[in-house]
Amino acid sequence: MNLVMIAGVVITLLTAPLVLIQLRNHPRGLFILFFAEMWERFSYYGMRGLLIFYLTQHFLFDDKTAQGQYGAYTSLVYLLPLIGGLLADRFLGSRKAIAFGALLLVAGHFTMAFEGKPVVQVLTYNQASYDFQVIGRADARQVKLKVGDGAYDYGPSADGGLVVKGLPANAPLPAVLPKGSYQLTTRAETPVFKSIMFMALSLIIMGVGFLKANISSIVGQLYPERDPRRDPGFTLYYYGINLGSFWAGILCGWLGQSFGWSWGFGAAGVGMLLGYVVFMLGKPLLEGKGEPPNPVALAKPIVGPLNGEWLIYLLGLAGVPIVWLLVQHNSIVGYLLGAGSVLVLGYLIYFMVTQCTKVERERMTLALVLIAGAVVFWTLFEQAGSSLNQFAERNTDLSIGLGQQMTAAQTQSFNPGFILLFAPVFSAIWAYLGRRKWDPNPAVKFGLGLLQVGAGFFVLVWGAQFADASFKVPVVFLALAYLLHSTGELCLSPVGLSQMTKLATPAVISTIMATWFLASSWAQWLGGKVAQLTASETVAGQVLDPGKALVTYAHVFRMVGLWGIGAGVLMLIASPILKTWAHGASDTDPQQPEPTAPTLDGERQAVNPRAIRADRRA
16 A cells, blocks of 8 residues: 555544544434445546546647636536526426436446547658657656657757657657657547547536535435534535545546556546445435425426426436537637626626615625635636646656655645545634634635635745756645645635525525526636646647746746735735625624535535525535
8 A cells, every 4th residue: 555545544544433423413314425425526536636637648638728628627517506406496306316417427437437549649750750659657657759660758959849869860850850840740549539538528517417416405404494413414424525535536546547547537437336326225314305396297297208307317418418519619618608697797786786775785795706706716726627737747746755656646635635634623713713703704714715725826836946857846835735725715615605695685595696606617617727828838748848837837826826815915905894795694603603514626615504405516
């Protein structure tokens, strides 16, 4: 067992026993939802941690294309749960929607495991073609240019061209290829697998749309009104989410980059299948929660023999080709987000001007300010799966001692690992401050979160000064950056959705929630655009000039770090004014402070009963 897995076991043993003991004091259905969602998050983050490498190293997408595809994928993952939540609330019920979404996810993850032969990079010079040869995986991955019977190392020339090292004097091409004198193309032995990959992503997006919008709502239904176990129950549930995400980074990241993509994606599929089995076998323990609101109407034939339930399933499957088209066109996703934003914000502004009192108008304005701050935070935070993942692979020394290394994808375990360790600490801090009426107002917490996510990028800029001769930064700097991002998340995340439910006028609470989710999707899309700024020239999926890549990363990280810190400073300066706009709606009862749950990505919310039914992401 390597050091990464040993560390994973230690962190799990330090945090899990108390959680498992506490589960005995809750409805038995929570145990089922805990493990079902743990495996679902294992599958999602296991696949996500490998995706950017799969695109750039297997299909040989250039950086900008891969980061755009990644942004489109994650943006749609956050957008479709709006539709899935609506269908569950009106027709299917949460349980059936979860089961259908889980099946789509199982199909999607296992489809990702069909990788086919890797795409080959081809260099053409004077009408002759030469293939690049790839040997090894992860940090041991080597790319050489095949010329005749030999394979040769290469590097960048002074003018941005190519230098082939060790070529014999009688070689059919020169050792120095000036920029523009040659062409780089790709050759796919089995091009159909690219379409299969996009189909797999589409199935996953549709599956997440049906599942993620609904599983946490059943958690809330397990408890009677005013049951004091409800908030602790959500805390335990979110621990399962982070535990699954943590081990996804460790196991899928190791399997995918050490043994083959199909191993990593296959492990994610096995995790999702286990989640589905646990959920289906545990149906009796849910005690009838999450059933359709009108089962008689749902079972009634609508089109021939098809009833409402099967019609929704078929429409969901019919939507997969549409998603297949969208996920390949990041610009179309951007246009859809823009159109949706104009409509939603236009309606909200009209409502605020014509229907709201001064107090209501100021509360809703505060909600929109917090949403804008969240967009900035998550845009920077979500570099984790794209630019930070590639920085780990290209410009980070992943040595962890005793002659061992972690894979780049395994660095995705840093954030959930820190959440597992520090969420109880932050929860105790907020509770302590709340009892003494010192709890910072939401604008201050947002400001602190933004400051920390920006500071995390400056840690990497600082670390660039300690790069070795191969332009690789010690992994400790990447770990420190993720630590700051995680503590920033624990400042900002728990108050987000909670504040939306407190500040929104009842008549438009659903619209405000939709705006929050739309903003989350925007953050993913914008995150893809930010990641594209870090793009480097690659040959056969390997950076041509690591030194230049490090300079580019440092420049972009400095820029986005300033965005985060600047937004945080503005939020802190404005917080005294913003606090007055809440008109007491954001105040907490010092006897019952709002508990915080371990959070990760789609589960950013306070454990607040008022937010349970409104939350369509967690």
